[in-house]
Amino acid sequence: MHDVKKIDIMEGILDENDQIAEHVKEHLGQHGILVVNEMGAPGVGKTTTLKNIIKHLDGLKPYVIEGDIESDIDTVDLQSLGIDAHQINTFGACHLDAPMIDHMVDHITFNQPGILFIENVGNLVCPAEFSIGEHVKMLVSTVTEGSDKPYKYPLAFEKADLIVLNKIDLIPYLDFDEDFFMRGVRALNPDVLVFKVSGTTGQGFAEVAEWLTKKAAALEVHEHHHH
Numbered sequence: 001m002h003d004v005k006k007i008d009i010m011e012g013i014l015d016e017n018d019q020i021a022e023h024v025k026e027h028l029g030q031h032g033i034l035v036v037n038e039m040g041a042p043g044v045g046k047t048t049t050l051k052n053i054i055k056h057l058d059g060l061k062p063y064v065i066e067g068d069i070e071s072d073i074d075t076v077d078l079q080s081l082g083i084d085a086h087q088i089n090t091f092g093a094c095h096l097d098a099p100m101i102d103h104m105v106d107h108i109t110f111n112q113p114g115i116l117f118i119e120n121v122g123n124l125v126c127p128a129e130f131s132i133g134e135h136v137k138m139l140v141s142t143v144t145e146g147s148d149k150p151y152k153y154p155l156a157f158e159k160a161d162l163i164v165l166n167k168i169d170l171i172p173y174l175d176f177d178e179d180f181f182m183r184g185v186r187a188l189n190p191d192v193l194v195f196k197v198s199g200t201t202g203q204g205f206a207e208v209a210e211w212l213t214k215k216a217a218a219l220e221v222h223e224h225h226h227h
């Protein structure tokens, strides 16, 4: 009896989260804003990836929400580059949820079409379980994490719409087995695009930006919608 009740409550929370996520996604999509949920373990280069993609966004305005347990280091860093960045601190929670994003979106002025990048809390487990209003789930993985991560943390790789494999400049110093990594990815997510990039050299990010730009262009924007 006890267990049955617990499950009911959990499903209720997920339903409410998903409803709010759907609302955020539709609302921003109609205004020409593509929402990208960026996920990955701590230190894989999520912030570095954002900075590099943003350099290649032609005619699309970048908006950023940073999710961290504590601190606003990444937000201050992005703001110093003139990027419209906003901080959410979860104070313990290992992922962002849709109500947090819904609330923050009310405080952002979306005055131009563009891309809202949401850097989720650094974690390869929890963020994969929650939709937060995204059109695209972008997973950042790195050669420094080791080639077995798709096998050990399958959900994040299974749910990704695109995977950015970062730090390829370090391959000569590591034992990263790309074939093993890619076999793991393909078993979970046969068609997902994997972009090999380096935040140090800048290599590969123009292609990621191009892919996202096409996604943004495919949004069904309601031209005469006023708020």
Ligand SMILES: Nc1nc2c(ncn2[C@@H]2O[C@H](COP(=O)(O)OP(=O)(O)O)[C@@H](O)[C@H]2O)c(=O)[nH]1
Pocket: 040, 041, 042, 043, 044, 045, 046, 047, 048, 049, 122, 166, 167, 168, 169, 170, 197, 198, 199, 200, 201
């Ligand atoms: N060698 C190398 N270092 C990188 C690369 N990308 C990021 N880094 C470094 O990795 C560290 C973590 O990067 P950051 O973007 O803050 O990761 P986040 O925690 O996922 O946001 C920083 O010291 C970056 O300079 C890369 O492609 N190659």
Ligand SMILES: [Mg+2]
Pocket: 046, 047, 048, 074, 119
């Ligand atoms: Mg970061």
